[in-house]
Amino acid sequence: MIEIQEVTKSYGGTAVVDRVSLTLPSGGLTSIIGPNGAGKSTLLSIVSRLMPMDTGKVLVDGLDVSRAAGDVLARRLSIMRQDNHITARLSVRDLVAFGRYPYSKGRLTAADAEHIDRSIAYLGLEPYQNRFLDELSGGQRQRAFIAMVLCQDTDYMLFDEPLNNLDIKHAVETMKLLRRLADDFAKTVVVVLHDINFASAYSDRIVAMQGGRLAFEGPPQDMIVPSRLQAIFDVDCRVHAVGDTRLVNYFD
Amino acid sequence: MQADAKRISPSTVLIASAALALLSMIAFMTIGAKGSWSFILSFRGTKLIGMVLVAYAIAVSTVLFQTISGNRVLTPSIIGFDAMYTLLQTVMVFFLGAAGAASVNPQAQFTLETAVMVGLSLLLFRALFSGGSRSLHLLMLVGVILGGLFRSLSSFLQRVLDPNDFIVLQDRLFASFNSIDANLLGIAAAATLAVTFVLWRLSPTFDVLSLGREAAIGLGVDHQRIVTLLLVLIAVLVSVSTALVGPVTFFGLLVASLAWQLTPTASHRFVLPVAVSIAIATLVGGQVVLERLFAFNTALSIVIEFFGGLVFIFLLIRGSAR
Incomplete structure (x- = not known):
């Protein structure tokens, strides 16, 4: 369980995250949605201790993220960020192997190699595993980073806009993969998403943020309703039920 | 190109560069050796140890600095380390005079210089590392500005200096591998050894640090x-090399770039020793060429920089072809 208690983060007097309290239960896939500048990525960075908070507290399974030892937390929670710029020239396999660092501190064991192989296979990266990252397409690179997170094998996996720059096929594959992580491996997956329809189709819970505050939270059927979406995004839209999924049309 | 890069294993590159380093050391000790071996050993040996220490300090400090800054064109001089050294020397000659500066105990001077440089790096770091991702870049920027300040201060003091003192100072500030101070070798070696021990303990984190701040924390x-600890260690290494031979900035960039380019992996386990080997081969090999081929007629x-520049251009052209 991730408990976010009264977390605030400001830049020069402007609160980017404003007294947010939120509890994310273990298991399932939670999407965080909201307009640009709503504080979604900042909140995710605070939860994963990449950014210090001004006030408040975040507990992951009872561990205070600003106090817990780095490697203890790294075996519990992993994060994939939006911009993964790396100066080092790494092969896909090298990158995925870094996921084992919290366990083996750079000395890979046979068990680690097995984890690496499994993660690479799971994302269908075997043909490219010895290629360098700068020789891959955007989608392949994205998958390599997801494989690294998978290899870190933590109970909590956070993804900051993992669908950025992906075409429809890869976006759908990525979301299905995150779904499988929650369903087959009982991971707790938290994803920041921009596309409401992806959030609607694949999430167990949706958390909406606006202006640094928590706006609404609930299951997709409660969240994907015109009145709430209008309040969150300030856009007129219609919601259609297609099978079990509620789809949003915001094109007129 | 790709096939080539795959065929050469990192160990091959490491062994080849280590062999080259060893060869240049043997060449330095034996070529043109006439007369008593005990004299040659102590005369050339002192010089060799000095050069190896400098090569090691420059290679390791530059590679690690590039790792923590996530940039392959930076060297520790960007945060004003060598400008600080110049200022220290200038201030000393300015206040003590040429004769006074010459009479200062070199070990004490080294310890003081190292302490000041470590202090500077800590101060820079403490003041700026308030958390947040732009801090490292801010640190670089402030370092650039401080470097400029140190340089201006030095040049101001040099302008008002007595001309005789100025000549002595200028002599101290030119990087020279012929005037390695044997009195400093012991303390410099001890400092390098201590730094190496700590680096050894930290070494598993180097590769992770090259992924960037967020990924490393994750x-x-x-x-x-x-990163604070590494900056301090880098400051000590820079002190070692500047105290022994004076400021040599381009050399570190050259060696580190060659090492990153030649090693077919980004793993520090290979890049660091390759960089050190290349540094030794260039420095010692260069000295052999200088002494035997040009009979000391050049620096x-x-x-x-001539040969390094050629190799560098070659690598750039080859790299752009792939």
Whole structure:
């Protein structure tokens, strides 16, 4: 369980995250949605201790993220960020192997190699595993980073806009993969998403943020309703039920 | 190109560069050796140890600095380390005079210089590392500005200096591999050894640090603590090399770039020793060329920059072809 208690983060007097309290239960896939500048990525960075908070507290399974030892937390929670710029020239396999660092501190064991192989296979990266990252397409690179997170094998996996720059096929594959992580491996997956329809189709819970505050939270059927979406995004839209999924049309 | 890069294994590159380093050391000790071996051993040996120490300090400090800054064109001189050294020397000659500065105990001077440089790096770091991702870049910027300040201060003091003192100072500030102070070798070696021990303990984190701050924290590395510690160690290494031969800035960039380019992996386990080997081969090999081929008619830095520049351009052209 991730408990976010009264977390605030400001830049020069402007609160980017404003007294947010939120509890994310273990298991399932939670999407965080909201307009640009709503504080979604900042909140995710605070939860994963990449950014210090001004006030408040975040507990992951009872561990205070600003106090817990780095490697203890790294075996519990992993994060994939939006911009993964790396100066080092790494092969896909090298990158995925870094996921084992919290366990083996750079000395890979046979068990680690097995984890690496499994993660690479799971994302269908075997043909490219010895290629360098700068020789891959955007989608392949994205998958390599997801494989690294998978290899870190933590109970909590956070993804900051993992669908950025992906075409429809890869976006759908990525979301299905995150779904499988929650369903087959009982991971707790938290994803920041921009596309409401992806959030609607694949999430167990949706958390909406606006202006640094928590706006609404609930299951997709409660969240994907015109009145709430209008309040969150300030856009007129219609919601259609297609099978079990509620789809949003915001094109007129 | 790709096939080539795959066929050469990192160990091959490491062994080849280590062999080259060894060869240049043997060449330095034996070529043109006439007369008593005990004299040659102590005369050339002192010089060799000095050069190896400098090569090691420059290679390791530059590679690690590039790792923590996530940039392959920076060297520790960007945060004003060598400008600080110049200022220290200038201030000393300014206040003590040429004769006074010459009479200062070299070990004490080295310890003081190292302490000041470590203090500077800590101060820069403490003041700026308030958390947040732009801090490292801010640190670089402030370092650039401080470097400029140190340089201006030095040049101001040099302008009002007595001309005789100025000549002595200028002599001290030119990088020279012929005037390595044997009195400093012991303390410099001890400092390098101590730094190496700590680096050894930290070495598993180097590769993770090259992924960048966020990724390193995500993998459980205490980024702030390790980077602070590394900056201090880099400051000590820079002190070692500047105290022994004076400021040599381009050399570190050259060696580190060659090492990153030649090693077919980004793993520090290979890049660091390759960089050190290349540094030794260039420095010692360059000195052999200088002494035997040009009969001391030119400066080692010219030899290094000439051949280094050629290799560098070759690598750039080859790299752009792939």
